[in-house]
Amino acid sequence: MDEILRAEHIVKIYDNGVMANKDINFAAQKGEIHAICGENGAGKSTFMKMLYGIEQPSEGAIYVKGKEVHLTSSAKAIECSIGMVHQHFMLVPSLTVAENVVLGVEPQKGIRFDKKEAVRITEEIAEKYNLPVPTNEKVEDISVGMKQRVEIIKALLKGAEILILDEPTTVLTPQETDELFEELKHLRDEGHTILFISHKLYEVKKLCDRVSIMKNGRMVATENISDVTETDISRLMVGRDVVEVIEKTKADPKETVLKVENITCKNSVGRKVLDKVSMRVRSGEIFGVAGVEGNGQHEVLEAIASMCHVESGSISLYDKDITNQSIRKIRDMGITHIPEDRMVHGTAKKFSIMNNILAGRHRAKKFTGKVLLNERAIAEEAEYLIKEYRVKCSGKNQEIGMLSGGNIQKVVVAREFSQDPKVILVDQPSRGIDIGAATFIREKLVQLRDEGKAIILNSADLNEVLGLSDSLAVFYNGKIAAYFEDTSLLTEEELGLYMLGVKKMDTAEIERRMYA
Amino acid sequence: MDNIFDLIFSVPFMFSVLRLTTPILLATLSSVISERAGVGNITMEGTMLISAFVGVVVSAWTGSAWIGFLLAVLAGGATGYLLSYIIFKMEVNEILAGLSINLIGSGGTVFLLYALTGVRGISSSLSSKVMPAVDIPMVKDIPVIGEVVSGQNVVTYLAFISAFVIWFLLFRTKLGLRIRAVGENPDAAKSVGISVFRTKSIALVIAGVLSGMGGAYMSMGYVSWFVKNITAGRGWIGIAAAAMSGQHPILGMLSALLFGIADSVSNTLQTINLPSQLVLMIPYVVTLIAMCLYAWYALKKKQNEKASKA
Numbered sequence: 001m002d003e004i005l006r007a008e009h010i011v012k013i014y015d016n017g018v019m020a021n022k023d024i025n026f027a028a029q030k031g032e033i034h035a036i037c038g039e040n041g042a043g044k045s046t047f048m049k050m051l052y053g054i055e056q057p058s059e060g061a062i063y064v065k066g067k068e069v070h071l072t073s074s075a076k077a078i079e080c081s082i083g084m085v086h087q088h089f090m091l092v093p094s095l096t097v098a099e100n101v102v103l104g105v106e107p108q109k110g111i112r113f114d115k116k117e118a119v120r121i122t123e124e125i126a127e128k129y130n131l132p133v134p135t136n137e138k139v140e141d142i143s144v145g146m147k148q149r150v151e152i153i154k155a156l157l158k159g160a161e162i163l164i165l166d167e168p169t170t171v172l173t174p175q176e177t178d179e180l181f182e183e184l185k186h187l188r189d190e191g192h193t194i195l196f197i198s199h200k201l202y203e204v205k206k207l208c209d210r211v212s213i214m215k216n217g218r219m220v221a222t223e224n225i226s227d228v229t230e231t232d233i234s235r236l237m238v239g240r241d242v243v244e245v246i247e248k249t250k251a252d253p254k255e256t257v258l259k260v261e262n263i264t265c266k267n268s269v270g271r272k273v274l275d276k277v278s279m280r281v282r283s284g285e286i287f288g289v290a291g292v293e294g295n296g297q298h299e300v301l302e303a304i305a306s307m308c309h310v311e312s313g314s315i316s317l318y319d320k321d322i323t324n325q326s327i328r329k330i331r332d333m334g335i336t337h338i339p340e341d342r343m344v345h346g347t348a349k350k351f352s353i354m355n356n357i358l359a360g361r362h363r364a365k366k367f368t369g370k371v372l373l374n375e376r377a378i379a380e381e382a383e384y385l386i387k388e389y390r391v392k393c394s395g396k397n398q399e400i401g402m403l404s405g406g407n408i409q410k411v412v413v414a415r416e417f418s419q420d421p422k423v424i425l426v427d428q429p430s431r432g433i434d435i436g437a438a439t440f441i442r443e444k445l446v447q448l449r450d451e452g453k454a455i456i457l458n459s460a461d462l463n464e465v466l467g468l469s470d471s472l473a474v475f476y477n478g479k480i481a482a483y484f485e486d487t488s489l490l491t492e493e494e495l496g497l498y499m500l501g502v503k504k505m506d507t508a509e510i511e512r513r514m515y516a
Numbered sequence: 517m518d519n520i521f522d523l524i525f526s527v528p529f530m531f532s533v534l535r536l537t538t539p540i541l542l543a544t545l546s547s548v549i550s551e552r553a554g555v556g557n558i559t560m561e562g563t564m565l566i567s568a569f570v571g572v573v574v575s576a577w578t579g580s581a582w583i584g585f586l587l588a589v590l591a592g593g594a595t596g597y598l599l600s601y602i603i604f605k606m607e608v609n610e611i612l613a614g615l616s617i618n619l620i621g622s623g624g625t626v627f628l629l630y631a632l633t634g635v636r637g638i639s640s641s642l643s644s645k646v647m648p649a650v651d652i653p654m655v656k657d658i659p660v661i662g663e664v665v666s667g668q669n670v671v672t673y674l675a676f677i678s679a680f681v682i683w684f685l686l687f688r689t690k691l692g693l694r695i696r697a698v699g700e701n702p703d704a705a706k707s708v709g710i711s712v713f714r715t716k717s718i719a720l721v722i723a724g725v726l727s728g729m730g731g732a733y734m735s736m737g738y739v740s741w742f743v744k745n746i747t748a749g750r751g752w753i754g755i756a757a758a759a760m761s762g763q764h765p766i767l768g769m770l771s772a773l774l775f776g777i778a779d780s781v782s783n784t785l786q787t788i789n790l791p792s793q794l795v796l797m798i799p800y801v802v803t804l805i806a807m808c809l810y811a812w813y814a815l816k817k818k819q820n821e822k823a824s825k826a
Contacts, residue, residue: 075709090704092697103697104708106690113690154708 003066004030004193005051005082005162010060012046018432020046022217024060028162033184033194035204035225038214039237040293040460044197047214048164051195052084053077064162083155084164087171089147093140097133098122101154125153130186145176152183163187164195169203170294181207199237199292201230201500213237230502238462238496246467248446253282253470257454258304258335258423263313263323265303273299275478276313280514281423286445286455288469288487290462292499297458297475298340301425304456305337306330307345317423331360334422338412338429340458342405346412349401353393354382356400357415389414390440406437413441417448424448426457430464442468462492474498483510523784530664532783537776538672539564539738539747542730543754544761544768545675545682546723551763552686553719554699558614559599560727561751562621567592567731569625572644572742573632581645585671585732592728593721600717626744639735639742646740647671647733669737671729678726679769685722686765695719727751749800756803760810771806778802 005028012021021043028034038044049055051062053071061068064080071077077084091100098118107117119135126133131149139147148168155163165184169177184194184207198204204211205225212222213236221236258281265274274296281287289297302308304315306327314323322330331337339345347356358378361367367378382396389410393403400408409429416424426445430438445468449455459465465472466487474482474495482498482505484490497503505513523529543560550557567588575584595617602613626637633641647670656666686692697705698715706712730750735742753775761767782798 073709074707078709084707086707088703090701090707092700092704094700095693095697099693100704103693103705104710106693108690112688113693158708 002030003027004064006063006066007047007051008061008063010047010050010057010062012043012050012055013058020217021050021057024214024217024219026212026219026222028193028195029210030161030193031188031191032209033188033196033207035196035198035208035211036214037197037199037201037204037211037233037237039199042214042237043217044214045166046217048084048166048195048197051077051162052082052164078158078160081159081161082164083158083160083162085148085151085155085166085168087166087168089151091139091147091150094138096136096138097142097150098135100139100150101125101135101157103154105158121157122153125156129153129156129183129190131183143176144171145173145179148172148176148180149183152187161191162193162195164197166197167199168196169198169200177203199500201233201502204233205230215239230500231497234496234500234502235493238499239492246442246446246463248468249450251285251449251470253285254452255283256280257283257318258456259316259319260300260304261314261316263300263303263315264311265299265308266311267299267308272478274303277478277480278313279473279480279483281454281456283422283452283454284449285470286449286457286468288465288472289456289458289475290465290472290495290499291475293460295475295499296478297473298427299478300475301337301340301427301456301458304423305335305339305425334420335425336416336419336421336423337425338409338416338427340427340431342409342412347400347408349399351400352397353386353391353400353403353411354378354396356411357382357385359415361415361419385411385414385418388418389444404434406433409433409441410437413444417444421453423454423456426455426459428459428461429457430459430461438464462495466490466492466495476501476504480510481505483513485513485516519788520785523788524781527660527663529780529784531668533773533776533780534664534668534672535738536779536783537773538669538675538733539730539750540754540757540775540779541675541679541769541772542726542733543751544757544772545678545754545765546726546730547755547758548761548763548765548768549682549686549695549719549726550723551758552699553695553716554702555600555603555716555720556610556614557599557720557723558611558755559595559617559621559724559751560730560754561747561749562614562618563592563595563724563727564731564734564747564751565621565625565745566595567728568735568746569629569731569742571732572639572642572735573628575645575736576639576642579645581647581736584645585647585736588732588736589725589728592724592726592731594724595728596720596722596724597717599724600713600720604713604716622745625742629742637744642741644740644742645736647737669733671733671737674729675733676769678729679765682722682726683765691715691718730754753799753803756807760806774806775799775802 007024007026010021010024013019024047036044046055050057053074053076056072062071069080101122102118107114122135131153133146133149133153134142168180172180188194196208208225210222211225211233213220213233215237260277260279262276262278263274264272264276267273277300289300291297303310306325310323314321316322317333322333343349358367367374379396386393386396391407391410393407400411429441445455457465457469469487472484472487473480546560547557570591571584571588574587575581578584599613599617602608603610629639630636633639635641649667650670650673652666656662686695694710694715698712702712734746757771757775758768760771778799782795785795786792
């Protein structure tokens with residue numbers, strides 16, 4: 001087989017100093033389906049963006065058919081016969097399928113756009129590769145699977161021989177997925193090369209010829225699919241480079257504080273993101289939730305925080321039903337929340353540190369005078385928290401957007417921890433912040449646990465979720481796939497198998513462990 | 517009462533409907549093409565004022581109505597390009613950019629007029645030219661229709677032809693396809709190598725040309741002078757008409773006609789004994805009612821769609 005694509009010593013350092021790809025070597029053969037697997041943040045997307053010209057490598061070289069290419073834009077990548085099907089479709093809803101397909105290379109007849117020719121071209125490709133599409137229907141009226149097919153035809157029309165598909169099955173039904181796989185195999189047999197990005201291992205196993213695995217920005221292995229098992233791939237994907245020890249004593253959990261019973265939630269397009277999830281969290285424990293992104297561990301925190309609608313089931317705090325209550329009421333009852341994205345839900349960027357600390361507590365007796373806010377009490381509180389949480393800033397009136405990520409997070413944490421909560425929801429507490437701030441926040445969490453708070457922690461950082469949690473629920477496909485009452489006995493390999501859906505506990509066992 | 521109906525269903529009335537629709541129609545088309553390109557362009561009023569002013573000054577200076585008209589239209593196109601440069605290259609919010617162009621239009625023209633003529637607010641001291649009226653052969657001999665349709669200002673014909681030209685451009689040409697693609701999903705357009713800035717700029721220049729024609733018509737056809745705020749809100753009414761049509765050039769022509777009729781009713785009724793304040797209100801009241809109806813209709817449609825999806 002001929003080699004069609006080669007990447008040598010690719011390094012990518014973003015402007016903010018994050019090193020997303022570290023010395024990547026990769027090669028794909030003509031006529032193969034090559035899977036690229038990796039956890040969230042392993043660097044898959046960055047690598048693909050460089051192959052499609054959206055980002056440029058800081059170091060290294062890319063070769064197509066043996067010739068070095070400089071992919072400075074998507075147009076350049078298309079020229080080099082590389083095509084990409086994005087996770088979010090790049091289609092114009094009100095245009096027809098044929099119009100979308102020819103966009104950018106429109107056929108013309110005199111000054112008119114030649115619609116008939118557009119339809120003919122589309123049908124020709126559709127027939128050649130056995131990808132039937134309704135050429136004259138508007139894209140807004142066709143199904144998701146069909147839209148994906150249109151994207152593939154679009155890429156093929158532009159001469160793509162290497163086709164990158166970014167997690168294509170996440171939006172598809174099982175039937176559509178099967179159809180897609182047939183289509184992709186057909187394309188492979190026609191001599192096309194397909195790069196299939198996924199973390200669904202059974203799909204990789206079913207579809208692909210070879211698999212490359214990325215971890216922490218490095219390419220750790222490339223194997224023939226027949227030589228590896230799902231377990232092998234999972235072992236290569238999950239695992240820490242350096243095991244950081246987070247110091248803490250053994251937990252001493254007391255009474256149940258929060259009960260979640262059979263809750264189901266849907267996202268905006270009607271897909272079930274939580275499917276009959278039940279769990280209970282006790283005071284004095286850190287209850288970890290782990291999973292590959294999009295499997296429900298983030299959504300369960302949002303459901304408890306009332307940031308998304310619970311379709312069925314119930315959530316209760318000390319046996320009081322709080323399902324679908326207003327966020328204000330839930331906060332007043334003693335549930336606080338460190339949200340996943342501190343810039344979207346955690347802070348108001350243009351506000352001062354003081355006002356961000358006040359946010360949500362502006363009705364508290366402590367801070368309100370008869371008519372106006374009690375400025376002095378607010379200032380005192382802000383100054384106290386800045387000192388207590390060691391926020392590096394020029395003063396309480398500084399705009400919060402001017403601070404570093406770690407210091408912004410400290411302000412959020414200070415606000416949420418200081419209102420004497422009963423339950424603390426913590427979503428990605430140390431994402432993108434410096435080690436100093438992360439350690440500080442982790443120590444605070446352990447301290448609060450020892451004071452008897454119930455803490456639920458979601459983190460994509462395995463060190464954090466394994467090291468900090470006392471007990472741990474693993475989410476897969478909107479359900480709890482496993483529960484470990486003592487994380488100190490859990491290895492990361494074991495965790496990986498559950499996160500990737502290779503292994504699964506049955507409901508009875510989960511219940512037995514959780515309520516033992 | 518009979519008197520009123522006699523006035524309204526008369527040939528002069530119908531004739532004036534077309535005359536009054538002209539500037540509104542051009543502003544409508546300008547808004548339609550901007551919105552299709554995904555730009556919230558509010559500069560119709562300001563651009564029309566600039567072009568109305570340029571038309572008067574240049575035609576007085578050169579003694580040629582056509583050169584005046586041409587430069588007025590070019591000034592409109594240039595204003596459109598300026599807007600796209602401010603929005604996309606200098607990254608200013610489109611409403612703020614539009615607002616500043618409108619202020620330049622309203623303040624700058626009065627200032628320059630004073631600087632040039634020493635008279636405040638009106639250009640009567642300039643001997644500016646007017647675009648010719650055109651008799652259409654054959655058509656002009658048809659009773660009633662001939663009297664209404666023939667003998668209008670040449671710009672009026674250009675305006676109605678423009679509606680069809682813009683329709684053809686948007687829905688039958690490559691450029692139109694790209695303008696619509698860029699307006700709806702710029703990322704999709706970009707991903708297939710279409711320059712979003714270029715496409716949007718072209719759309720805004722065309723929008724400026726259309727507004728420019730409307731402005732030139734005001735000072736070189738509708739009347740024969742430039743006066744402070746000569747457009748009297750017609751640019752804004754054009755935006756309303758475009759929104760009502762769902763950003764469609766042909767439907768936009770119909771909604772512009774509706775506003776033309778309202779304008780014409782208001783003009784006609786001034787000749788009889790009604791309080792002028794009430795009568796002058798008519799076009800604006802119609803705008804309000806039309807927008808309310810449109811909003812209500814759009815809401816209903818949305819609800820129905822939701823209901824049918826669930």
